Amino acid sequence: MSGGRILAIDDDPQIRRALRATLTAHGYQVNDSRSGEEGLEEVRNATYDVVLLDMNMPGMGGMETCRLIRSGSDVVIIMLTVDNTERHKVDTLDAGADDYITKPFSMPELLARIRAALRRMPQLPSQSDLHSLTAQGVNIDLSSREVTVNGSTSRLTAREFDLLSYFLSRPNRTIAHRELLQAVWGPDYGDELEYLRVFVNRLRKKIEPDSSKPVFLVTDAWAGYRFHLPQ
Amino acid sequence: MVPNVEASTSNVSTRQDEPRSGSSSSLIKTSVLFLRVSASLALVAAVTFILFRLVSVNATTAGFLYLVAILLIATKGGLIESSVASVAAMLCFNFFFLPPVGTLTIAAPQNWVALFAFLATSLTASQLSVRAKRRTQEAVERRSEIEKLYSLSRALLLTDATGPDAKQIVQQITLTCEFPTVSLYVRKSGEIHSAGIVTPDLHAKLRESAVRSTLVRDESVDVIITPIRLGGEPIGSLAVSGGTFSDAALHSLLNLVAIGLERASAQKAVTRAEVARQSEELKSTLLDAIAHEFKTPLTSIKAVTTDLLAEQPSSLQAHHQELITIVDESTDRLSKLVTDAIQLARIEGGTFRLNLAVHFPSSLVNGALRQMKSMLEERPIYIAVPEDLPPVRVDAELIQIVITHLLDNALKYSPPSHPISIEASVSDDKVILRLRDQGQGIPEQEQSQVFEKFFRGRNERHLKGTGMGLSIAREIMRAHGEDIWLTSSPDEGSEFSFSLPIAPKGSVE
Numbered sequence: 022m023s024g025g026r027i028l029a030i031d032d033d034p035q036i037r038r039a040l041r042a043t044l045t046a047h048g049y050q051v052n053d054s055r056s057g058e059e060g061l062e063e064v065r066n067a068t069y070d071v072v073l074l075d076m077n078m079p080g081m082g083g084m085e086t087c088r089l090i091r092s093g094s095d096v097v098i099i100m101l102t103v104d105n106t107e108r109h110k111v112d113t114l115d116a117g118a119d120d121y122i123t124k125p126f127s128m129p130e131l132l133a134r135i136r137a138a139l140r141r142m143p144q145l146p147s148q149s150d151l152h153s154l155t156a157q158g159v160n161i162d163l164s165s166r167e168v169t170v171n172g173s174t175s176r177l178t179a180r181e182f183d184l185l186s187y188f189l190s191r192p193n194r195t196i197a198h199r200e201l202l203q204a205v206w207g208p209d210y211g212d213e214l215e216y217l218r219v220f221v222n223r224l225r226k227k228i229e230p231d232s233s234k235p236v237f238l239v240t241d242a243w244a245g246y247r248f249h250l251p252q
Numbered sequence: 253m254v255p256n257v258e259a260s261t262s263n264v265s266t267r268q269d270e271p272r273s274g275s276s277s278s279l280i281k282t283s284v285l286f287l288r289v290s291a292s293l294a295l296v297a298a299v300t301f302i303l304f305r306l307v308s309v310n311a312t313t314a315g316f317l318y319l320v321a322i323l324l325i326a327t328k329g330g331l332i333e334s335s336v337a338s339v340a341a342m343l344c345f346n347f348f349f350l351p352p353v354g355t356l357t358i359a360a361p362q363n364w365v366a367l368f369a370f371l372a373t374s375l376t377a378s379q380l381s382v383r384a385k386r387r388t389q390e391a392v393e394r395r396s397e398i399e400k401l402y403s404l405s406r407a408l409l410l411t412d413a414t415g416p417d418a419k420q421i422v423q424q425i426t427l428t429c430e431f432p433t434v435s436l437y438v439r440k441s442g443e444i445h446s447a448g449i450v451t452p453d454l455h456a457k458l459r460e461s462a463v464r465s466t467l468v469r470d471e472s473v474d475v476i477i478t479p480i481r482l483g484g485e486p487i488g489s490l491a492v493s494g495g496t497f498s499d500a501a502l503h504s505l506l507n508l509v510a511i512g513l514e515r516a517s518a519q520k521a522v523t524r525a526e527v528a529r530q531s532e533e534l535k536s537t538l539l540d541a542i543a544h545e546f547k548t549p550l551t552s553i554k555a556v557t558t559d560l561l562a563e564q565p566s567s568l569q570a571h572h573q574e575l576i577t578i579v580d581e582s583t584d585r586l587s588k589l590v591t592d593a594i595q596l597a598r599i600e601g602g603t604f605r606l607n608l609a610v611h612f613p614s615s616l617v618n619g620a621l622r623q624m625k626s627m628l629e630e631r632p633i634y635i636a637v638p639e640d641l642p643p644v645r646v647d648a649e650l651i652q653i654v655i656t657h658l659l660d661n662a663l664k665y666s667p668p669s670h671p672i673s674i675e676a677s678v679s680d681d682k683v684i685l686r687l688r689d690q691g692q693g694i695p696e697q698e699q700s701q702v703f704e705k706f707f708r709g710r711n712e713r714h715l716k717g718t719g720m721g722l723s724i725a726r727e728i729m730r731a732h733g734e735d736i737w738l739t740s741s742p743d744e745g746s747e748f749s750f751s752l753p754i755a756p757k758g759s760v761e
Contacts, residue, residue, distance in 0.1 A: 035552040043559040077544050103547045104540070107649045108607065125551040125587050127558035212615075212622050243612075 025070035025139055029053040030060035030086065031101065032078045040073065043128050049135070057086030064090050071135055076102040076113070084116050091117030095178045097138040101126070107215055114219035119180050120206075137207035157236065157251070159228055161185070168227050175227045180205065184220055185228070188238065192250035195241045221246055285332065292325045292337040300344045311349040311363075315370050318345055322374040326381035334378030342371045397501035401508065404428040408512045418488075419445045421512050425492075429505070433475065433493040437462055438513060439486065451475075454491055462489040478502065482510045535601050539594050546590045553583045592720040595653065596705070599727040606647045606731055610755040613641045613676050613683050616648055620655035627663060632671035637685075641676055644683050644752040650728045651752065654736070657721035658687045658748050666691030666745065682734075682751040690745040699738055725750075 027049045029040045037053040044051045052067070054060035057074075058081055064072060072090060076083035087098055100113045100121040113121050120134050155161075160169045163186070166177045177185060183205050188196070198217055202210040210216070221240075225232040239247050299321045303314050318341040326334035347356055350363045358364050407424040418438045425434045426447040433448035437458035444455055451473060461468045461477045465486040468477040477491040490509055497505065557580035566573055598604050614637045621628065621635075655674075662672045666689035675686045694702060701707045703726040706719040729736040729750050740746035 033548045033552070035549065036555070039552040039555040043555060046559070077540075101551075103543050124547045125554035125583065127562075128555050129558060129562045131555070212619050 026050045026052070026068065027071045027073060027135070028060060028063055028067075028069045029073045030055075030057065030063075030078075030083075031073070031075035032056060033075070036075070036101075044132075044135075047132060057081035057083065057089075061086055061089055064094055064096060069096050071097045071099060071138055073099050073101055073131075074118070076100055076104070084112065087113070087116040087118050091178075095176070097179065099131075099134055099138060111215050111219055114216060115222075117178075119178070120216075133207075133209055137209065140207060158230060159237070161189075161228065163189075170228060170230055177224075177227065181220060181224055181227070185224055188246070188248035189250075192248050195244050195247045197245040201245065217246070288329050288333045289336050292329060292333040293340055295321055295325060296337050296340045296344060299341075300348055304348045311345075311366070314349045315345060315366065318370070319374055319377065323377050323381060326378035327385065331378060331382045334382065335375060338371060338374035338378055341374060342367060345370060393496060394498065394501075397497055400429045401501060401504050404505070405508050408508060408515075417516050418443055418513065421445075421509055421516075422447050425505070425509075429492075429497070431492040431494060433491065435491040436488065436509065437490075438488045439463075440488075440517065448493070458489045458491055461491075462486050476502070478506055480506050480510045480513070482514055487513060532601070535597070539597055539601075543590065543594050547587065550583055550587050550590075553579065554587070557583060589718050592718045592724065595724050596720050596727070599724060599731070604650075604731075607649065608645055608647055610643045610645050611648045611651075612639070612643050613637055613685065613752065614639050616644075616646070616651050616752075617655060617674055617676070617685070619648065620652040620659065623652065623656055624659050628659070631663065631668065634671050634673040635675075637674060637676040641678060641683055643755045645755040646732060646752055647728075650731070654725040654728050654750065655685070655687070657725045660721055661748070662687060662689035662691070662746075665689060670745075678754070679751075681754050683754060684749055684751050686747055686749045688745055688747040693742040693744055694738065694740040694746050695742060699740060702738060703736070 027044055029037055029044075029051060030053070031037050031040070032055055034055075037055075041051045041053060052063065052069075054063050057078055060072070060074065061081075063069075074083050074087055074090075078086075081089075083100060083102070087100065090096065090098060097120075098118045100118045101124055102109065102113065102121055103124050105123040110121060119138055122131055122134055158171045161167075162169070163182075166182045167174050168177060184201070187201065187204055198214055199211045201217055202213060206213070206216065221238055222232070225235050225238050228237060229235045237249055239249055241247050296318070299317060303309050303317060309317070322334060322338050322341055325337045343356065346358065346367055347354065350358050350367060352359055358367065404424055407428060408421065411420055411424075418436050418441075422434050422436045422445040425431065425436075431448070433446070433450060435444060435446040435448075435450055435454055435458060437444045437455075439462050444458060446454075454475070454477075457468050457470065457477050460466075461479050463486070465479045465481065467479070469475075470477070473493060475491055475493040477489055479486045480488045480490055487510060490506060492502075557576050560568065560576050561573070561580060568576065617635065617637050621633070659672065666672065670690040672690075673686075673688045675688075677684055677686075698707075703722045705723040707722075725748075726736050732753070734751045734753065736748065736750040738746060738748055
């Protein structure tokens with residue numbers, strides 16, 4: 022099985038060794054870096070599908086590395102972290118990570134997360150089913166994954182694109198949290214409300230003219246989210 | 253200055269000598285007055301001698317010169333001397349200058365008028381002069397008081413950054429206001445700082461004045477004890493002796509002391525808060541470092557063991573599989589120990605803040621069950637948490653920690669085939685969550701101890717566990733202002749219950 026190219030960034034040599042040995046055995050091509058600075062350089066020079074990034078590193082910490090990688094790349098970032106408090110998880114996702122896993126983790130769990138990150142949605146609607154959006158100064162170009170709001174353009178990451186596509190294929194309908202999580206992240210997910218909260222916020226920042234007063238991506242309290250598509 | 257001089261002997265002698273010392277001081281006063289009266293009479297006599305013997309003047313001139321002498325006496329002396337001198341001058345004026353000379357009778361009626369005009373003028377002039385003198389003296393005293401208060405306020409404001417403490421305030425009052433005795437009682441700390449001679453009962457009187465918020469005067473030793481108030485609340489009391497301060501000046505002095513004490517106490521509070529904040533930060537940093545240092549090696553061990561065990565079909569020999577399983581389980585145990593210890597330290601050390609939000613009880617229970625998924629796989633779990641229970645306002649993460657610790661306990665202390673039940677219901681304005689196992693139950697004598705840190709039941713010492721779970725659960729419930737309790741009887745299992753506050757109506761996610 023050939024999964025893809027993975028970069029493991031962690032200051033602990035034993036963890037790097039363990040990750041390289043096990044991930045290679047599962048068919049991935051693995052490279053590693055000892056620090057945030059080194060990892061950032063590596064991401065700029067080569068193409069990776071997934072970055073496994075340790076949170077707690079000397080020098081440039083994991084959070085800052087995550088921000089810098091995200092500012093220049095759409096690569097999937099999975100954070101490896103010791104702290105499992107919700108605030109910390111939200112901060113991690115806010116910094117641009119796609120997912121996180123708490124240390125010490127089991128290898129099957131990490132593999133499942135990598136698979137989920139790499140998997141394109143099987144139920145991803147085809148382009149023809151999507152309602153493209155050109156309204157109120159907002160234009161979403163689904164082929165290039167670019168969003169233009171009032172003249173300024175931003176690019177969506179793969180996960181953001183998947184989430185938006187799912188919304189656009191079911192406009193004006195309240196979609197439950199669990200349904201969104203399982204459709205976009207995979208069947209192992211369902212209770213990670215903080216993922217949705219952070220990703221919906223990220224999408225709002227990119228597609229809403231005013232992200233604090235969303236007109237497209239609206240919250241239906243306790244039920245889920247709804248994409249309001251002007252008729 | 254001699255602080256805290258307990259002059260008990262001198263006090264005793266002062267008390268014994270009280271009548272004598274009182275009479276001796278009045279004797280001195282009387283003799284001084286006698287001397288001054290004599291001096292003024294002598295001046296009148298001298299004027300009379302000069303005018304009658306040395307220079308010959310008429311009655312009018314003599315009257316004016318007597319008036320000048322009276323004014324001089326009034327300026328230098330008091331009302332008594334000038335009044336006595338006025339009467340003496342009137343008699344001399346009559347005897348030596350008004351005809352018939354050499355007698356105290358007056359022939360011409362107009363001379364009666366002159367004589368009484370002279371007496372009235374000299375008495376009025378003496379009174380005016382004395383009053384003016386008193387005013388001047390008062391003005392000088394007020395100025396001196398203001399100067400003292402100003403230098404005291406300067407001294408109190410310019411004390412070092414930590415602010416003036418009670419001892420420094422006493423020193424500054426003694427230096428600037430020159431009271432022989434100064435004693436300050438601070439109610440909050442109960443301390444008394446004194447300078448000068450202190451009588452033994454002064455401390456009791458200071459406390460009494462502060463408690464009753466009343467002014468106490470001790471005339472016998474010339475001490476005045478006044479309460480120090482701040483915003484109407486007595487915060488201490490101040491005793492001063494031998495002072496010449498007016499009531500207004502004393503009031504200002506008390507205000508200065510009150511402000512000084514308040515400043516000192518505010519400064520101390522700020523310092524304490526800063527120290528507490530720094531120690532909290534240090535503790536938090538230390539805990540993070542420990543968590544990281546322990547969990548990093550555990551991560552590589554766990555990655556290896558789980559990968560080896562996950563292989564399907566396994567290439568390991570049966571005994572290798574068993575050995576790796578032991579390593580894997582021990583890793584979990586060590587990891588849980590570190591997590592529990594850090595949780596407990598954080599919660600006990602107060603380095604966490606409640607992140608209160610509105611949640612449905614069912615989602616809290618589901619979240620906890622999901623965290624425990626791998627451990628619950630083969631255990632029958634009966635869940636009766638209705639979806640339509642009202643939402644509660646809690647820190648979801650912490651409540652899930654409580655549920656996972658209770659589940660963990662139930663798993664450990666009941667046989668694998670026996671179901672665990674989780675139920676919830678509404679009681680008053682709370683949602684009560686109950687978690688029941690069908691284990692051996694907890695003996696009555698141990699029930700009060702199960703929430704204590706590191707407590708392990710007599711029969712359960714062989715089981716894996718850290719003895720911290722229930723203690724963490726109790727601390728979390730306490731932080732929410734809620735209860736956790738146990739109902740258990742031997743052979744019927746145990747039921748742990750805790751209450752969650754229902755969120756106010758209208759609150760949404």
